[in-house]
Amino acid sequence: MEIFLQQVLSGLATGAIYASLALALVMIYQTTELINFAQGEMAMFSTYIAWALINAGMPYWAAFFLTIGISFVGGMAIERIIIRPVEKAPVLALVIVFIGLLVIFNSLAGWLWTYTIKEFPSPFPVGSPGGNTYIGFHQLGMIGVTLLVLLFLYLFFRFAPLGLALRAVAQNPVSSRLVGVRVGWMLALGWGLAAAVGAVAGMMVAPRLFLDPNMMGGVLLYAFAAALLGGTTSPLGAVIGGFTLGVLENLAGTYIPFIGTELKLAFALGIIILVLLVRPQGLLGKKIVARV
Amino acid sequence: MVAMLELKNVEAFYGPIRALHGISLSVEQGGIVTVLGANGAGKTTTLRAICGMIKTTGSIKFEGREIFGKLTESVARLGIAHVPEGRGTFEKLTTEENLRLGAFTRRDRNAVAEDMDRVYGYFPVLAERREQQAGTLSGGEQQMLAIGRALMLRPRLMLLDEPSFGLAPMIVQEIFRIMRSINENDGVSMLLVEQNAALAMDLADQAFLLETGEVVMSGDTKTMKEDESIRTSYLGY
Ligand SMILES: Nc1ncnc2c1ncn2[C@@H]1O[C@H](COP(=O)(O)OP(=O)(O)OP(=O)(O)O)[C@@H](O)[C@H]1O
Ligand SMILES: [Mg+2]
Numbered sequence: 001m002e003i004f005l006q007q008v009l010s011g012l013a014t015g016a017i018y019a020s021l022a023l024a025l026v027m028i029y030q031t032t033e034l035i036n037f038a039q040g041e042m043a044m045f046s047t048y049i050a051w052a053l054i055n056a057g058m059p060y061w062a063a064f065f066l067t068i069g070i071s072f073v074g075g076m077a078i079e080r081i082i083i084r085p086v087e088k089a090p091v092l093a094l095v096i097v098f099i100g101l102l103v104i105f106n107s108l109a110g111w112l113w114t115y116t117i118k119e120f121p122s123p124f125p126v127g128s129p130g131g132n133t134y135i136g137f138h139q140l141g142m143i144g145v146t147l148l149v150l151l152f153l154y155l156f157f158r159f160a161p162l163g164l165a166l167r168a169v170a171q172n173p174v175s176s177r178l179v180g181v182r183v184g185w186m187l188a189l190g191w192g193l194a195a196a197v198g199a200v201a202g203m204m205v206a207p208r209l210f211l212d213p214n215m216m217g218g219v220l221l222y223a224f225a226a227a228l229l230g231g232t233t234s235p236l237g238a239v240i241g242g243f244t245l246g247v248l249e250n251l252a253g254t255y256i257p258f259i260g261t262e263l264k265l266a267f268a269l270g271i272i273i274l275v276l277l278v279r280p281q282g283l284l285g286k287k288i289v290a291r292v
Numbered sequence: 293m294v295a296m297l298e299l300k301n302v303e304a305f306y307g308p309i310r311a312l313h314g315i316s317l318s319v320e321q322g323g324i325v326t327v328l329g330a331n332g333a334g335k336t337t338t339l340r341a342i343c344g345m346i347k348t349t350g351s352i353k354f355e356g357r358e359i360f361g362k363l364t365e366s367v368a369r370l371g372i373a374h375v376p377e378g379r380g381t382f383e384k385l386t387t388e389e390n391l392r393l394g395a396f397t398r399r400d401r402n403a404v405a406e407d408m409d410r411v412y413g414y415f416p417v418l419a420e421r422r423e424q425q426a427g428t429l430s431g432g433e434q435q436m437l438a439i440g441r442a443l444m445l446r447p448r449l450m451l452l453d454e455p456s457f458g459l460a461p462m463i464v465q466e467i468f469r470i471m472r473s474i475n476e477n478d479g480v481s482m483l484l485v486e487q488n489a490a491l492a493m494d495l496a497d498q499a500f501l502l503e504t505g506e507v508v509m510s511g512d513t514k515t516m517k518e519d520e521s522i523r524t525s526y527l528g529y
Contacts, residue, residue, distance in 0.1 A: 161396060168382050168393050175380035178343065179445065180368035180397035 006134050007250040013139035014208075015246020016146035020201035021223035022230065022238035023153070024194035029232050030170040031190050032083075034094055038101035039198055040220030042078075044213060045105045046071040046199035047206045048113050051120055060123045064203060068196045075195025079188040109213040120206035142204045149200055150239060153193070157235075166190060218265055222249065225268045228275045231285020240283065245271065294356045296321045296481045297342070297449055302350035304334075304341040311337045313505040314350070319449065319498075324475055324482045326492040326513070329502035335485040336377045338502070339451045342483075343367050343374050354449070369397050373442035377453040379434045383427025387418055390426050390437055394444030404444070411440040414470050432463045439467065443474065449481045450474075456488045464488065468495055493517055 021039060028036045036042075046067055053063035078101070086097055124141035128134070157163040168176045169186040176183055202216065209215045226245045230237025245268070252259050252267055259267055275282065295318040304312040312334050319325045327335050341348045344364045352360040359367055368374070373394075382390050391411060395404045412419035415436040421429060426437060435455055442450055455471070456464040468491055474480050486492035493499060493513045501509040501522070509516070516522050 161392070164385075164389055164392060165396055167385065171384055172380065172382050174345070175376065175382060176393075177345075177364035178368055178374045178376060178380060179393050179441065180365050181393070182363075182365050 002133070003254065004251075007254050008247050009135040010139055011247035011250035012243055013135070013142045013246070014205070014249065015243035016143045017201045017205045017219060017242075018222045018226045018245050019239045019242025020146055020149060020197050020204075021219060022226035022242045023150075023235055024197045024201070025223060025227045026230075026232060026235050026238040027190050027194045027197070029227070030235075031166075031187050032094075034091065034098070035224065035227075035232075036101075036194070037095070037098040037220075038105060039194065040216030040223070041102045041105035041109075041213075042071070042075070042195050043198035043202035043219075044216040045109055046074075046195070047120065047202035047211060047215075048109050050199075050203050051118060051206075051211055052113070054121060060121060064123070067203065068199050071199035072192040072196040074192075076188040076192035078195070079191035080184075083187075083191070084184070106213050113213075115213055118211040120203070120211045122207035138207060145200060145204055149197060153197070153235075162186075162189065218268075221265060221268045222246075225271045225275070227282075228272055229282055231282025234282065234284040237282055237284030295319060295353075296323070296355060297483065298351075298353045299338075299342070300351040300353075302338075302341055302348060302352060304337050305347045306337075311505055312341060312348075315341075315502075315505070315507055317500045317507060317510065319481050319483050322475070322479055322481055323498065324484060324496040325498045325500065326484045326486055326489075326496035327500050327502060328486060328489050328492065332504075333502040334505040335502055336453055337505070339374060339376075339453055339483070339485060342451060343372065368445065371445070371448040372451065373445040373447035373449070374451040375438045375442045375453060375455060377457075379438040381426045381429070381434050381437060383425065385426055386423050387426050387429065387437060388422045390441050391418075391444050394441035395446075398444075398446065403446070407444055407446060411443055414443075414474075415440055432459045435459060435463075435467065439470070443478075443480075447480055449483065452482060452484045454485055454487060456486065456491065464491065471495065489522075 021043065024039050025035055028034070028039070049070055050063050050067040053066060054060060058066070082097065082101065086093060122138045122141070124137040126137070128136040129140070157167060165176065165181045166186050166189060169181060169183050173183050176186070205219060206215065222245055223242065226241035227238045228241070229245065230239065230241030249264060249267060253264060297319040299318070300316050301314045302312055302316070303310060303314055315334070315338060317325070317327070327338060329335050337346065340346045342352055344362050344367050348360065350360070351358065354370055354372065359370065382393060385393070391408055395407065398404055417433055418436055418440060421433065426434065429437060439452070439455065452471070455467055459467070471482065472495060475482055484492055484496060493516065496513050499510065499513050499516050500507050509522070
């Protein structure tokens with residue numbers, strides 16, 4: 001029972017990361033109907049920026065917020081400069097652009113900071129509250145920070161005029177233009193937000209994974225599975241999917257002997273295939289009815 | 293006196309296909325102009341051309357300024373509100389959010405709140421459906437919402453694409469009555485595309501008749517109503 005609880009709680013902590021990244025994927029998917037394969041590498045790159053800032057002597061939280069700001073602007077710039085010109089290109093061309101971005105960020109990080117693994121600090125104390133054996137401060141912190149991010153996004157999309165405009169653009173760009181919404185900038189804003197959310201996920205997961213240019217590969221696969229499980233059209237679904245997968249991953253690793261740590265990625269792929277076969281629209285997603 | 297809106301020799305294209313063959317028309321300050329014509333005549337296309345939604349050539353002036361070639365969102369920001377064919381509802385948003393979006397470009401929060409009340413005053417049924425998903429409103433309610441959304445821009449010119457489409461005669465009467473009072477009380481000029489020629493001619497001061505992308509007749513609605521051919525082919529008496 002103790003092991004079970006431990007696994008569930010630490011699963012929720014990693015699940016928080018999957019949830020954030022899945023949410024970033026959904027945010028871009030809603031306006032473009034494409035999965036940004038570079039989302040993980042963008043988060044990794046942001047984390048390196050934070051690392052460089054901290055190494056240069058900046059206090060943790062200052063570096064944390066500055067990194068979020070840089071990532072936000074960077075995300076917007078990527079949309080404006082790289083995605084914009086190919087916006088109307090065929091899907092395959094866009095997929096190649098995304099993969100190109102992935103490769104560029106990966107090699108750029110390797111070139112700037114080498115491929116040797118680095119330690120990334122946690123802002124939370126070591127150990128666990130009251131010395132309990134279930135969940136440590138850092139894991140609690142990961143969950144807490146993620147919940148704060150989610151709360152912020154919820155309030156933004158629910159109450160801020162810009163958040164409303166973003167939702168409007170996602171469902172009806174033509175009508176959005178007719179009420180004067182600058183659709184191009186809203187798409188850029190979506191990318192900025194996704195990059196910022198990804199940056200938080202990267203900085204939260206890095207103390208556990210260590211920092212290296214390939215750290216996000218596995219995480220992105222899980223985030224992708226989470227987005228699919230929850231429904232790529234539903235932000236809430238993505239979050240639920242993320243937490244669910246974090247827990248499932250841990251439980252499967254503990255209780256299904258042959259999975260262990262080696263087959264964790266295969267497990268994510270298994271989930272992806274299962275979802276696609278059984279419920280392609282995900283738990284909360286909307287079924288897309290194609291006209292024949 | 294400069295016309296509020298003036299189109300000169302406007303051509304519009306869907307890909308290689310030319311849908312408008314040099315249209316000229318104008319709307320006076322505070323006036324109501326109706327554009328009539330059979331299905332496929334190019335009425336919707338005319339409104340799309342004004343809003344920069346489709347490839348166009350020619351000249352389109354709003355309050356004396358050339359707006360030809362501007363982005364759709366920039367045209368809206370000038371004070372031109374388009375109630376599009378099919379209503380353009382944001383279906384997954386609530387009624388109130390749809391209306392808030394209409395005022396997206398405005399910064400005068402207090403006046404926006406007043407306008408919201410005014411719209412609910414014109415269309416009390418929308419107030420009852422404030423928190424309802426707009427996609428679940430009835431067709432007539434969505435039409436009212438589309439007009440309300442356009443009003444929230446506090447426009448100087450409204451472009452209305454078949455506001456009577458698919459509505460019960462009672463509701464059509466009601467909507468036209470409200471449009472008249474918007475025109476009279478708020479001084480909003482209107483360019484009204486309609487199938488219901490009789491109603492449109494009653495409301496408008498000027499009419500333009502389109503046939504396959506060309507203006508074939510235009511003038512005062514009073515004189516046009518007397519015209520034999522118009523009476524038989526459009527008014528049906
Ligand atoms: N998206 C489009 N792509 C290609 N051709 C189009 C498109 N929209 C309209 N057309 C063509 O342009 C012409 C004018 O269409 P338009 O929609 O302006 O007609 P309308 O007068 O509004 O008709 P209705 O009363 O049926 O709404 C038609 O021949 C139509 O087939
Ligand atoms: Mg039409």
